Amino acid sequence: MTVRPTRSISAQLTTMNMLLTGAALVLACTAFLTYDQVTSRQGLLRTLSAQAQIIGSNSVSALLSNDPLSASNTLSALKNSPNVASAVILTTDRRLFAMYTRQGEDEMVNVPTLRDDQIEANWFRRTHAVLIRKILSGGQLVGFVCVRADLGEIDKQLWRYVLISAVVLLVCLMFTLLVSSRFSKSVSEPIIVLAETARKVSRDQDYSVRVIPSSDRDELATLMNSFNEMLREIQLCDSALQKAHAELEQRVSERTRELLSANHELEAFSYSVSHDLRGPLDALNGFSYLLLKNNADQLDANGKESLRNIRDAARRMSDLIEDLLNLSRITTSTMHREEINLSTFARSVVDELRRKEPDRQVEFVVPSAADAYADPRLLQIVMDNLLRNAWKYTSHHGCARIEFGKETKDGQIVYFVKDDGSGFDPRSADRLFQPFQRLHSTAEFPGNGIGLATVRRIVQRHDGRVWAEGLVEKGATFYFTLESRRNTTP
Numbered sequence: 422m423t424v425r426p427t428r429s430i431s432a433q434l435t436t437m438n439m440l441l442t443g444a445a446l447v448l449a450c451t452a453f454l455t456y457d458q459v460t461s462r463q464g465l466l467r468t469l470s471a472q473a474q475i476i477g478s479n480s481v482s483a484l485l486s487n488d489p490l491s492a493s494n495t496l497s498a499l500k501n502s503p504n505v506a507s508a509v510i511l512t513t514d515r516r517l518f519a520m521y522t523r524q525g526e527d528e529m530v531n532v533p534t535l536r537d538d539q540i541e542a543n544w545f546r547r548t549h550a551v552l553i554r555k556i557l558s559g560g561q562l563v564g565f566v567c568v569r570a571d572l573g574e575i576d577k578q579l580w581r582y583v584l585i586s587a588v589v590l591l592v593c594l595m596f597t598l599l600v601s602s603r604f605s606k607s608v609s610e611p612i613i614v615l616a617e618t619a620r621k622v623s624r625d626q627d628y629s630v631r632v633i634p635s636s637d638r639d640e641l642a643t644l645m646n647s648f649n650e651m652l653r654e655i656q657l658c659d660s661a662l663q664k665a666h667a668e669l670e671q672r673v674s675e676r677t678r679e680l681l682s683a684n685h686e687l688e689a690f691s692y693s694v695s696h697d698l699r700g701p702l703d704a705l706n707g708f709s710y711l712l713l714k715n716n717a718d719q720l721d722a723n724g725k726e727s728l729r730n731i732r733d734a735a736r737r738m739s740d741l742i743e744d745l746l747n748l749s750r751i752t753t754s755t756m757h758r759e760e761i762n763l764s765t766f767a768r769s770v771v772d773e774l775r776r777k778e779p780d781r782q783v784e785f786v787v788p789s790a791a792d793a794y795a796d797p798r799l800l801q802i803v804m805d806n807l808l809r810n811a812w813k814y815t816s817h818h819g820c821a822r823i824e825f826g827k828e829t830k831d832g833q834i835v836y837f838v839k840d841d842g843s844g845f846d847p848r849s850a851d852r853l854f855q856p857f858q859r860l861h862s863t864a865e866f867p868g869n870g871i872g873l874a875t876v877r878r879i880v881q882r883h884d885g886r887v888w889a890e891g892l893v894e895k896g897a898t899f900y901f902t903l904e905s906r907r908n909t910t911p
Contacts, residue, residue: 438601439594446593450586457582461575462550465504466543469552469568472502473541477556477566480510484518484556484564492519499523504570506549510556511565518564532567548572615648628656706735756796756882763791763836766804767825774812783815786824791836795903799879806872807838807899814897815842833902841896850889876901 476495483491492510499505499521506526510519515532522528533553535542541554553567618632631652632645709732717725767787775783793800808823815821824839845853854877876899880887884904891897 435598435601438597442597443590443594446586446590450590454579454582454586458575458579461578462545465550465570465572465575466552468502468504469543469550469570470541470554472499472505473552473554473566473568476508476510476568477554477564480519480556480566481558481563484510484512485558489519493521495519496521499568504574506569506571508566508568511567513562513564515565526571529567529569532565535565545572611645615645618648622652628652628659702735702739706732706739709735756799758794758796761793761795761797761800763793763800763804763827764788764825766797766801767791767808770805770808771823774809781816782820783812784820784822786822786826788826791825791827793836793903795883799882803876803879803901804838806876810872810899811838811840811842811897814844815840818842835900835902837898837900839896839898844891844893844895844897845889846893847891850891853889854887873899 476499479495480492483489483495496508496510496519499508500523505521505523507520507522507529509517509521509529509532511532512518515534520528533542533544533551535553535555539555540557541552543550543552545551548571550570550572551567552570553565555562556564556566615632618630622628622630629652631649709728713720713725713728713732720728764787771785771787775781804825808825811823815823818841822841825837826839827834827836829835854873877887880901880903885902887899887901889897889899
């Protein structure tokens with residue numbers, strides 16, 4: 422990750438002022454130098470044009486009389502013009518008639534031409550300016566005069582102005598730096614104080630600090646007052662939040678104590694049910710058994726049948742009490758989650774069912790692995806209930822098929838147990854997971870209606886959900902999901 426170096430706002434303001442001042446001065450100096458160059462060159466051209474006219478007028482007689490010496494004398498007057506480097510007079514057929522060259526300068530070799538409709542024209546070269554003009558007499562062309570001027574003086578003037586502009590620019594930038602440094606402090610110092618205060622509030626979570634606003638009634642003072650007002654509001658909200666948090670913790674503590682008390686009462690009730698209710702049931706079952714065994718010859722068929730019904734009812738009551746106690750333990754027991762393989766649980770239940778009823782023709786389909794992160798003891802109960810439920814409701818079919826597996830729906834893993842047994846009416850699906858709610862009679866399929874309610878409570882404790890799909894005599898499929906997060910506490 423690239424870390425960008427930070428600069429203070431004072432340095433940034435100073436830099437900005439320096440850049441703006443420098444840019445304005447550079448533009449002004451550039452405009453001034455450009456204007457000076459344009460005006461100097463225009464002045465030079467006007468001077469050359471006037472000199473060309475004078476030379477032309479004074480050379481008419483020499484051209485008409487074919488007197489080159491007189492024309493040369495006329496050109497020699499240009500030695501008083503320091504800018505003129507050379508000059509020539511040409512005849513109408515562009516033959517050299519007379520020439521002037523200042524000492525140390527090269528002779529004019531290439532003389533430009535004029536169009537027929539031009540009287541005068543000029544050109545600027547890298548080091549010289551050239552002007553050519555027609556010489557007329559009575560409206561008739563008698564020759565040409567061409568003057569070449571040195572641009573050295575103009576270039577020297579340009580560099581002098583550049584040096585002066587650079588000095589002015591440097592002095593102005595130094596003055597701007599001095600003034601801007603003092604001015605930027607008055608702007609940056611309140612912002613720096615504000616930033617330091619904000620950093621302290623963020624670091625220490627102390628909302629009682631305040632920024633001392635400046636005496637000026639400007640935008641910075643308004644900003645500081647607004648910042649203080651914001652801190653005041655945050656402090657009030659934080660105090661209210663801490664108070665609410667303390668009250669919430671107190672209420673949670675009270676609810677926890679109430680829950681622990683309720684759990685203790687529930688455990689006491691479970692102990693009472695386990696011992697106080699089972700005692701009479703065991704006595705009832707035992708005495709009825711002794712009565713059938715020792716006094717069977719004194720009872721008729723109706724009496725024996727009544728005693729057997731009493732024993733069956735007592736056994737069912739004992740099983741019901743055991744199931745209720747198990748359901749209570751599942752709700753209150755501590756969970757310990759770990760990585761488990763539900764296929765291993767499924768195969769153990771299948772092996773037990775086959776040992777109990779080896780004559781049944783049931784095809785079991787179990788994947789090699791169905792990983793989950795859950796409490797192994799509770800998920801063993803889930804698999805046991807769902808597979809035994811499928812085994813029970815396929816018992817009326819000569820050949821049956823029971824499948825356990827997992828699939829992905831909407832990005833979530835879903836586990837399922839599917840059978841082709843008696844199924845159920847889809848309109849009654851919500852009743853399946855309610856305690857003691859049965860969709861079939863006990864004569865048709867034994868049971869007390871606790872198994873699926875137990876499954877639902879275990880799945881809910883794992884933050885999952887369970888549902889069923891089925892049709893009458895078309896089988897049923899029970900689906901359930903488990904929370905994907907790895908928590909070790911319920």
